[in-house]
Amino acid sequence: MSAPLTFLQRYFRRSALLLVARRPWSSSSQSSLPPFHTRLLLYLTQRFYDVEMLLSWRSKLKRRGVQKKNAYYSYTERFYGSNLATAYFILNLKGGFRYAGQPDWFRADRKGRFSWDFMNHKDTPIEDVDMSYTVFNYTGLNNLEGQQSLRTLSLRGCPEVDDWFLARLHMFQDSLEELDISHCPRITTGGLAALRNLKGLKRLDMSSLPRISTPGLVIILLEEMLPQCKITATGYDHSLREEGGEEEQKNHLQGQR
Amino acid sequence: MSTWRRLRASLRAAEGLIRSRRQAPIPGHETWCRSLSTGGSLRNDFFKDLEAQLSAMRKKARDALPGSSWSPLELNPNLPPERADIVVVGGGVMGWSVAYWLKQKERIPGGLKVVVVEKDPMYSQASTVLSAGGIRQQFSLPENIHLSLASADFMRNINEHLDVLNEEPVDLQFNQSGYLFLASEKVAHIMEENYSTQRQAGAKVSLLSPAQLKDRFPWINTDDVALASYGLENEGWFDPWTLLNAFRRKAMSMGVIQCCGEVTDFKYTVNVMTNLAGDHVDFRRIKSVRVQMPNSLEYQPVECAIVVNAAGAFSGKVAGMLGIGSGPKDSLAGIALPVEPRKRFIYVVHCPDGPGLDTPFLIDYSGVYFRREGLGGNYIAGASPEEAEEPDVSNLEVDHQFFEEKIWPSMAHRVPAFEKLKVTSAWAGFYDYNTFDQNGIIGMHPLINNMYFATGFSGHGLQHSPAVGRAVAELILDGNFKTLDLSRLGFGRILAQEPMMERNIV
Numbered sequence: 001m002s003a004p005l006t007f008l009q010r011y012f013r014r015s016a017l018l019l020v021a022r023r024p025w026s027s028s029s030q031s032s033l034p035p036f037h038t039r040l041l042l043y044l045t046q047r048f049y050d051v052e053m054l055l056s057w058r059s060k061l062k063r064r065g066v067q068k069k070n071a072y073y074s075y076t077e078r079f080y081g082s083n084l085a086t087a088y089f090i091l092n093l094k095g096g097f098r099y100a101g102q103p104d105w106f107r108a109d110r111k112g113r114f115s116w117d118f119m120n121h122k123d124t125p126i127e128d129v130d131m132s133y134t135v136f137n138y139t140g141l142n143n144l145e146g147q148q149s150l151r152t153l154s155l156r157g158c159p160e161v162d163d164w165f166l167a168r169l170h171m172f173q174d175s176l177e178e179l180d181i182s183h184c185p186r187i188t189t190g191g192l193a194a195l196r197n198l199k200g201l202k203r204l205d206m207s208s209l210p211r212i213s214t215p216g217l218v219i220i221l222l223e224e225m226l227p228q229c230k231i232t233a234t235g236y237d238h239s240l241r242e243e244g245g246e247e248e249q250k251n252h253l254q255g256q257r
Numbered sequence: 258m259s260t261w262r263r264l265r266a267s268l269r270a271a272e273g274l275i276r277s278r279r280q281a282p283i284p285g286h287e288t289w290c291r292s293l294s295t296g297g298s299l300r301n302d303f304f305k306d307l308e309a310q311l312s313a314m315r316k317k318a319r320d321a322l323p324g325s326s327w328s329p330l331e332l333n334p335n336l337p338p339e340r341a342d343i344v345v346v347g348g349g350v351m352g353w354s355v356a357y358w359l360k361q362k363e364r365i366p367g368g369l370k371v372v373v374v375e376k377d378p379m380y381s382q383a384s385t386v387l388s389a390g391g392i393r394q395q396f397s398l399p400e401n402i403h404l405s406l407a408s409a410d411f412m413r414n415i416n417e418h419l420d421v422l423n424e425e426p427v428d429l430q431f432n433q434s435g436y437l438f439l440a441s442e443k444v445a446h447i448m449e450e451n452y453s454t455q456r457q458a459g460a461k462v463s464l465l466s467p468a469q470l471k472d473r474f475p476w477i478n479t480d481d482v483a484l485a486s487y488g489l490e491n492e493g494w495f496d497p498w499t500l501l502n503a504f505r506r507k508a509m510s511m512g513v514i515q516c517c518g519e520v521t522d523f524k525y526t527v528n529v530m531t532n533l534a535g536d537h538v539d540f541r542r543i544k545s546v547r548v549q550m551p552n553s554l555e556y557q558p559v560e561c562a563i564v565v566n567a568a569g570a571f572s573g574k575v576a577g578m579l580g581i582g583s584g585p586k587d588s589l590a591g592i593a594l595p596v597e598p599r600k601r602f603i604y605v606v607h608c609p610d611g612p613g614l615d616t617p618f619l620i621d622y623s624g625v626y627f628r629r630e631g632l633g634g635n636y637i638a639g640a641s642p643e644e645a646e647e648p649d650v651s652n653l654e655v656d657h658q659f660f661e662e663k664i665w666p667s668m669a670h671r672v673p674a675f676e677k678l679k680v681t682s683a684w685a686g687f688y689d690y691n692t693f694d695q696n697g698i699i700g701m702h703p704l705i706n707n708m709y710f711a712t713g714f715s716g717h718g719l720q721h722s723p724a725v726g727r728a729v730a731e732l733i734l735d736g737n738f739k740t741l742d743l744s745r746l747g748f749g750r751i752l753a754q755e756p757m758m759e760r761n762i763v
Contacts (some may be wrong), residue, residue: 042423056422060742138413164413167433170461172490189632190493194433196615197489199473217632221614 066160069093070140080119082146085120086126090141100127100149125149132135132156132180139163145171152178156205161185163191170197182207182235189218193225201229208235262493280475333695336557337516337548341372343733344561346520347568348375349385350497350719351711353504354726355565358421358513367512373557374548376519381654384569385501385719387686391494391618391628392720393436394460395486395654396694397451398762401717402458403741409491412500419507427503429495434629435488437474437617438761439671444622445483447760452486461490476612476672477619487617494618496626497719504726507535520568522547523579524558527704539590542577542706557598563708563733570598570687572712579705589704589752596698596713599690600648603639604660608678611636625667635681640664641716648685655683690715694756697721699728700747709733711749 033039045050069092077085077199087106091114096107099121105128108114126147137160144150150172155161161184169176176198181187188211195201204226212218215236223231264595320327343359345352356373363369380386392412394405411418416426440448448464455462465487465642467479473487509515523549528540545558568575576582576594584590608628616629616636627638640663642648660680669676691698691713698713711729724741731739738744750757 029427045423052422059420091735163431163433167490167493188428188430188432190434192431193493193614196434214632218614224613225615 059093066135066137067139070122070137070143071133072139072142081122084122085117086147087141088127089119089140090129090131093131093136093140095134095136096130097126097130098128099124102190105130111160115152128152130154131158133160135160136245137161138168141168147172149175149176152180154178154180156180156186157183159186162186163194166191166195173197174200176201178203180205182209185210187211189213190220192218195222196225200224200230201226203230203232205232207233214238269497271539293608302616303643306481313562317600333550333555335517335550336555337372337374337518337559338370338372338514339557340560341514341560342370343372343563343565344559345371345373345565345567346567347712348373348378348381348505348515348568349380349569350501350504350722351385351569351714351725352565352567353501353508354722355567355711355729356513356726357504357511358509358726358730359733360508360513361418362734371508371513372516372561373508373513374516374518374520374546376517376551379432380501382570382687384687384689386498386721387603387684388497388716389494389626389639390490390497390719391436393488393492393618394455394718395451395462395488395492395761396437397447397454398453398757399458400741400743400746401456401627401696401721401759402460404721405717405745406459406491407727407741408721411723412495413491415503419503421506421510424506427499429499429503431495431567432629433490434491434494435492435617436489437488437619438486439482439619439621440484440486441481441622442483444447448484450484451761461488463489474615474617478671478672478673483721490579492618500719500722500762516548518548518550518557518574520546521549521556521578523564525579536588537762539584539589540704540706541577541706563707564710565711565729565733567711569689569712570596572689573711576702576710579708581702581705592752594698594710594713595693595751596689596691598650599715600650600653600685601639601688601716602642602648602655602659602683602685603637604664604680605682605705606636606638606675606678607634607681608636608675609634610674610677612672612674617633619671621667621671623667625664625671627668636678638668639666650687653685653687655685657683688716689713689718693751694758696757696759697725697746698748698751699725699743700732702748703752 026111041051041055045055073085073089076088080088087097091106091108094108094110094112096105098105098199099118100244101124102121105216107130122206127149128151128216130152132154133156136155136158151170153169153176161181163186166187169179177200179195179198182205187209187218192206192212195204204222206219206222209215215233218239219231219233224228319325320489345356352373352375356371359371365620377383392405392409394402394409396402396405412429412431415429419427446686452462452464463486465473465485467482467485470477470482470485471479486560505515523543525541525543525544528542529537530540532538543564544563545560546558546564549556566572566575571598573594576596580590582591582593585746611634612629613627614632618626620626623640625638625640627636629635638660642659642660642663648659657680660683665675665678668678689712693713695715695717696713697715698710701707701709709729709732711725712718714725718725725743728738728741729744731737745757
């Protein structure tokens with residue numbers, strides 16, 4: 001009984017990664033078939049309601065897990081104040097921060113352990129926040145809402161940061177000077193238009209955003225929109241590529257002749 | 258199945274053998290062989306026929322086994338089912354939103370049978386796909402603000418709601434650019450009152466003075482602007498076709514039946530009661546909906562318990578089939594559904610020197626609006642005409658003079674860069690215009706016991722559709738509004754003749 005269960009579990013774990021990463025292999029890579037276990041899972045899902053239910057539970061549980069991690073720390077705020085609540089939230093998500101006026105950064109290590117020294121500075125606002133590669137999302141911004149002197153925010157490689165998140169950054173429009181949103185897989189051009197509110201922004205890093213289709217044009221438009229901001233945008237392929245449509249047009253014309 | 262494949266493979270091999278044997282004759286022998294020996298060609302045809310006959314046999318065997326959809330009667334597969342629990346008239350974004358929420362809230366899986374009837378599967382005249390696709394919270398009625406906020410919440414978590422397993426996630430292409438309303442001296446006080454209502458309801462809006470406006474958007478001409486209201490969050494525009502298809506895909510995956518046909522009639526029973534004044538009042542209950550197939554005389558009467566009227570611009574016609582509005586003038590039955598189609602134009606213009614990525618959806622106090630479209634210097638512009646100059650609604654032809662006379666001067670006045678622009682394209686669409694007070698009608702009609710209305714939104718149906726769908730589903734399944742109280746948007750205000758006008762300056 002347990003052997004088929006572990007068998008299924010292993011398939012779920014690997015395919016869940018694919019489902020969560022959400023790369024539609026059916027449309028993008030027609031030539032290469034997906035790996036065998038993905039095809040097997042798809043076959044089973046189309047034939048058995050149980051497999052379909054289990055897979056949808058899997059993705060729902062993952063989403064719920066992310067939402068729980070980003071929940072509002074109201075208890076901490078009520079007893080220790082909003083600055084400590086923000087600090088505790090950042091450390092719980094394995095991020096790092098620096099208080100205003102303090103030179104050291106407080107970070108959690110890879111296992112999630114951190115020192116409790118940050119509790120000594122109860123009324124100091126937070127100036128720099130580093131949430132790279134965490135599951136920080138829109139709901140998590142509730143915890144950062146009161147920080148009026150936030151100067152730098154680094155969101156490098158955050159998988160849950162999307163356009164709505166960028167639109168909500170308007171609450172830091174007076175103080176935010178440096179923003180790093182490189183390698184975030186969910187940001188599109190519509191979200192970059194939301195950065196218009198951050199008039200005090202001095203440095204913006206938007207390298208390697210996979211969902212921007214015309215990076216060169218977007219960078220130019222952003223530079224026009226934020227004239228005082230220095231924009232870093234590496235990791236894009238700006239070379240001129242011949243489109244497939246042009247090839248077909250050429251062949252069509254030749255055929256007509 | 259594999260046995261059949263093996264048989265086919267062996268047949269093909271045998272055929273190949275025979276052919277190869279035939280193709281190795283001595284040159285010169287050919288014609289002699291062909292003219293005299295008929296056996297070889299017959300054998301070839303025999304094998305081809307054998308393959309066709311075997312596949313026909315396989316198909317017959319498959320149909321005979323249980324689980325196939327073969328039946329001795331020749332039925333039209335496009336007809337809707339004979340019975341359904343809820344029939345949604347209208348397959349636009351509102352209809353599919355109601356269908357999705359009904360299925361979402363049913364407590365027993367498969368407990369509700371919902372049929373959505375749409376007369377035009379190409380959506381050529383549907384208001385949903387022809388709309389500019391904007392969403393804003395800058396209204397004056399708190400109900401409208403709450404509806405927009407709830408719909409924005411829905412769209413933010415759209416993949417949580419409308420995600421289908423093993424299908425691509427939904428990408429609405431939402432541009433988070435915000436709305437900008439400009440007010441002249443005369444209406445600045447209305448804008449300030451609206452601002453406090455919006456802030457109280459939870460919308461993130463900010464007021465800008467002309468100096469701040471010029472500082473933020475240097476390309477605007479702020480000569481006669483007294484005050485500006487700018488949305489900071491949850492406002493922008495998106496792709497309505499994607500939203501419609503997302504609702505439809507998810508609803509169909511949950512078991513909603515889609516039907517392409519037109520609702521031409523209702524069969525209802527009448528319960529005549531007397532009111533205190535001694536007049537007779539007819540209470541009607543719909544028993545079945547007659548759905549006519551397109552381009553055909555075939556129809557199917559669908560027996561149903563509840564009908565939802567989400568027919569948009571054509572809801573007045575649907576309501577008229579039930580006799581709403583055809584009673585004596587001073588009675589409840591004499592008040593027709595005040596929704597009629599109104600034609601509105603949208604023009605696509607190209608201006609290379611126009612405002613850049615931060616262009617909001619700008620609405621001038623003269624009623625002219627425009628927004629950015631894409632990244633190539635294209636903009637979409639439109640305006641609502643005066644009451645007296647409403648265009649003809651029998652077709653969707655575009656009047657280009659309207660742009661030249663009414664829209665371009667205002668646009669050029671507001672943004673000097675728009676003096677040099679070129680109209681590249683234009684289209685027209687219908688508003689489901691509520692002639693009474695231009696706000697939606699959500700709820701039951703007092704004289705029809707089982708018809709729910711979700712129509713009359715006059716240009717802001719698309720942005721309210723997720724929240725209105727949820728509200729109608731709550732009305733039907735829970736008996737009353739649960740998350741948002743929209744009782745003021747019901748039929749009561751029309752019967753009491755108390756309009757709830759939107760005091761927004763446009």
